[in-house]
Amino acid sequence: MFAVIRDLTLELRRAGEDVVDLGFGNPDLPSPEVAVAKLQEAAAKPHNHRYSTSRGIPKLRAACADLYRRRFGVELDPETQVVATMGAKEGLVHLMWTLVEPGDAALVPAPSYPIHIHAPMLAGASVFQVAMGPDENLFSNLADAHARATPRPRVLLLSFPHNPTTATVELEFMERVVEFARERELLVVHDFAYADLAFDGHEPPSILQVPGAADVAVELYSLTKSFSMAGWRVGFLVGNAQVCQALARLKSWLDYGTFQPIQIAAITAMTDAPETPVKACEVYRSRRDALCEGLDRAGWSFPRPRGTMFAWAPLPEPFAGMGSLAFAERLAREARVAVSPGAGFGPGGEGFVRFALVENEQRIRQAVRGIRGMLAAETGRRGRGA
DSSP states (O other): OHHHHHHHHHHHHHTTOOOEEOSSOOOOSOOOHHHHHHHHHHHTSGGGGSOOOTTOOHHHHHHHHHHHHHHHOOOOOTTTSEEEESHHHHHHHHHHHHHOOTTOEEEEEESOOHHHHHHHHHTTOEEEEEEOSTTOOHHHHHHHHHHHOSSOOOEEEEOSSOTTTOOOOOHHHHHHHHHHHHHHTOEEEEEOTTTTOBOTTOOOOOGGGSTTGGGTEEEEEESTTTTTOGGGOOEEEEEOHHHHHHHHHHHHHHOOOSOHHHHHHHHHHHHHOTTHHHHHHHHHHHHHHHHHHHHHHTTOOOOOOSBSSEEEEEOOTTSTTSOHHHHHHHIIIIIOEEOEEGGGGOTTOTTEEEEEOOSOHHHHHHHHHHHHHHHHHHHHHHHHHO
16 A cells, blocks of 8 residues: 555656655655765774675674663663664564464554554464454453454564554553563563654653563664664664573574664764754654644544654544545645555554654645645535535
């Protein structure tokens, strides 16, 4: 479904149309200048061109542990509880190879970021999708799904703030999850990709802030959104030492790690540019407000997200009965705005579209004007038909 909208966007642009692309969540903010400068410096040194280490150089793992200490008050052993990954996505897929195999099962909320659903499948496991959304009790649904699942699930995959629904949770929820996992001998994998993108006073909790969580949980942290380093592919798996070491062992068979100058520059980003996530968060908050305020004035209202770089919107009247893909196609053709159809995120996503806040405020306001015109034209058509 996402490919349909990407192809349509390209088709329209080739025809000379100016389409505001709010579909793909590809951060547009620049990476920290100090990291770019350090990358240039490190890349000029020939000894950095050799093989690196698959689990990340020691100083990189130490920088991640220090970030967790400062940001979340969580103590990690960089030798046993931190493994560098080539972004959170690669880390998640290979992590599943170490956790499940054919005959195993995983619990995954839906709708969800597609790789959350497919990573266990790629390892051969069955996936039980657990309904989440504004009218759903996720924790109750988790308990029901676990009780009904056969075979008994080995893994629970969560992610908050959540992509695509933008749902957020408090530390109390994580405390219940840790207790739930301990009682049922589950391993919790928390994808914390949007750890630093939260608004209106919300502080996203790390699951590792729960005492004893490292007994039953691991977390994926990434520099992609927090430090606007999407193309650099720097992430980490942290938490349970046995699981971290299992991934480190698998990666030793698969790769030699990210290009070492990138690792060195990532250290600089975390240690010398700690203000970057705060600045990025403010940009996304401002864009969120521009989008939500504009759509609200246009007659398309929905709750403002408290986290992520997205907005998750139910299809507006008078399009509520239209499928999300058909609506997204129409939005591209008539409003010149590209969005992601909710159905592409799995069960529960139909009836919604996702906006990615990856254009500046001027472009977002341009998108709002296009949408307002489309909504007004449809209302007029229906009025004349009546």
